[in-house]
Amino acid sequence: MNEAGNQLPQTQKDERLREISPLKKALIRPELGASAGTIVVFLFFLLVAGDSGMFAPEGVLNWGVVSAQFAIIAVGACLLMIAGEFDLSVGSMIGFSGIVIALVSVTWGYPVWFAILVAFVVAIGIGALNGYLVIKTGLPSFIVTLAFLYILRGLTIFVAISTTQQTIIGGVREAAQGDPIAALFGGKIFRGLFSWLADQGLIDKFVAGPKAGQPVIDGIPMIIVWALVLVVLGHILLTRTRFGNWIFAAGGDNVAASNSGVPVKRVKVLMFMLSAFCATVFATCQVIEFGSAAADRGLLKEFEAIISVVIGGALLTGGYGSVIGAALGALIFGVVQQGLFFAGVESSLFRVFLGVILLLAVILNTYIRRMITGER
């Protein structure tokens, strides 16, 4: 019935598609930069500090724990950044949650599991408040969470001093003895395996001191388990579920997403809550391990989390990134920080290195973004 329509050029297979070279296609994967960076960093330290004990079991455990700490907060920061928002209150939240645990358990005498529960509920509540304020006011999350960086830090110090006259509350280890929930954050797993390995002569035992006869590492700290679990769950959530698609959509273009029926506000508030959850996992592991809480814990952690995420290939503008990449970013971060120590390098140079790697990562990410969207 319509000749004009039939006269239109018939679409053909290839000419409407631009070819992309395989190299560019590989570069477009967000984890690529971080994977390459991880390999470079490991090769570097194998050469520079290979004989320093950095790659002996104790050394691996050392940077493993540090990397795990970064990874835990990086997972929250990563999913939040992909959803298009920042949380600068992570560091203050770590100090705050720690003091809440110590205060409720040691000072007020409640069981540690209850104190941990209270800390999670309060922290996630504050995360929800962060998100609610960002959604309601339409202000950049940068500003809202910057306010909470100061509010929470100030409150933490105030509460600690006004209840105990000091900023460090000790005695958590004693209170946590035999507490099943505390063991989830501060214990170690595979103890039997490691003492068996030591008996087989596969790992060293202490030869002197009070621990003589025990293996030098007696298990995998729970903080590493938490990091692995959070990374795996975060990765599955982001790439394999409907909610993950909503996270990408909310950060990619919130107007387009809500026009397509994505509950953008709910997604963002939930990601703020996840960020607070991750900060509290970090705080709980630290408090149980150290046996104390201090009001100044977690300083600058928000930036370390964001740096890990950016090294991992996420875009600061949202809508693009990977949890695996963020975990690799955290690994690079941890290995370099501890590796420079093993290599005997002046530790202040670590920050120089960090600044440089951050800059390189952002430049690479910007290039990748242009390549994907075809902007100039």
Add this chain to the structure above:
Amino acid sequence: MTEPLLELIDIEKHFGHVIALAGVSFSIRPGECHCLLGDNGAGKSTFIKTMAGVHKPTAGKIRVCGKETNFQSPRDAMDAGIATVYQDLAMIPLMSITRNFWMGREPVRKFGPLRFLDFPKANAVTMEEMRKMGINLRAPDQAVGTLSGGERQTVAIARAVYFGARVLILDEPTSALGVRQTSNVLATIDKVRKQGVGVIFISHNVRHALAVGDRFTVLNRGKTLGTAVRGEISAEELQDMMAGGQELAELEGSLGGTV
């Protein structure tokens, strides 16, 4: 003649003391392409937003398949099978075609108590729907940002049709496109129409409208200047109606009749 899918009768819309629409009537039947033409400020956007449920008309009636209806929200209009593809397309360049295609309506597969995205299905449907529109995707996981403007427009149209659009409102789909891209989009409109979908094609380009349109309605200063059927009207006449006659006649003289 078949019953109209959507009918708007004497629609008026006032914003405060501004009269954006002063009695516009319009209808769309299954399988036809009805072009809504008008210059900037003629009221096209207000009118399509009324059809899409964004604006509530100040006066006038809306009928869906002959039944009088009041859209309370865009969701109501969507549920009635009226899909709008706006100029921004609701596409996210950094996300893959599949992820964009299914955004907000992702298919899931149960795995015990957990539900995961059903990528095999999502990818297969996306490829198939795009193939129906005449685009063979290299890979459904390529980012939408790598597609051309016309291809993106086609993804948006294919998505609307797949999710049950019976009336498809296209807001100036060709305005930002080059010649080839435009003909691709016009070909897509033709394919959609042949599936029995009513297409409302908004444009201010008479040639694009004449290429696919079955009926033409011109809006000028919030009023319709009548609806013409294909073959009864020439490009010049349409152009004249859009511009309101006289001024363009003078302009055309000075431009040598090329507008």
